Amino acid sequence: MVGFFDYKLIIQYNMGAYDRFCQSCGMPMEKDPGFGGTNNDGTKTHKYCSLCFENGSFKDSFTVSDEMVDLVKGKLKEMGYSSLKRWFFTSHIHGLERWKA
Structure with a gap:
């Protein structure tokens, strides 16, 4: 059984690698x-x-990442x-590259 604090592993398993996400x-x-x-040069x-x-x-x-989470x-x-889905889809934002610095 996966503990409550292993949610990042569950998200990564279900959503895949972070590089497919903004x-x-x-x-x-x-x-x-x-x-x-x-x-700057117009490239993607x-x-x-x-x-x-x-x-x-x-x-x-x-x-800070909390501002993005709220948005x-x-x-x-x-x-x-639903509130559960909103939590699920935003719980990984703190670990994204922009917010690690």
């Missing part, structure tokens, strides 16, 4: 309407989604997701 908001990259953000980056990253910089001014939870609530 390293800022956690959205699956295959769901990104812009197919990736853009670098597959590290960040088009909703988070444009022209080589982040669209938001967030400094994503709010968007998921607007879309009708």
Whole structure:
């Protein structure tokens, strides 16, 4: 039986490697309407989604991952997701590349 604090292993098992997800908001990259953000030179980056990253910089001014978690939870609530699903889809955001620094 998996303990409560092993939730990161469960998420990684169910969702796969983190590199398939935006390293800022956690959205699956295959769901990104812009197919990736853009670098300064206009080339695509597959590290960040088009909703988070444009022209080589982040669209938001967030400094901590909790701000992103709140934003994503709010968007998921607007879309009708339950509180359990909102927690599940945002629980890995703290471990994404943007927020590790």
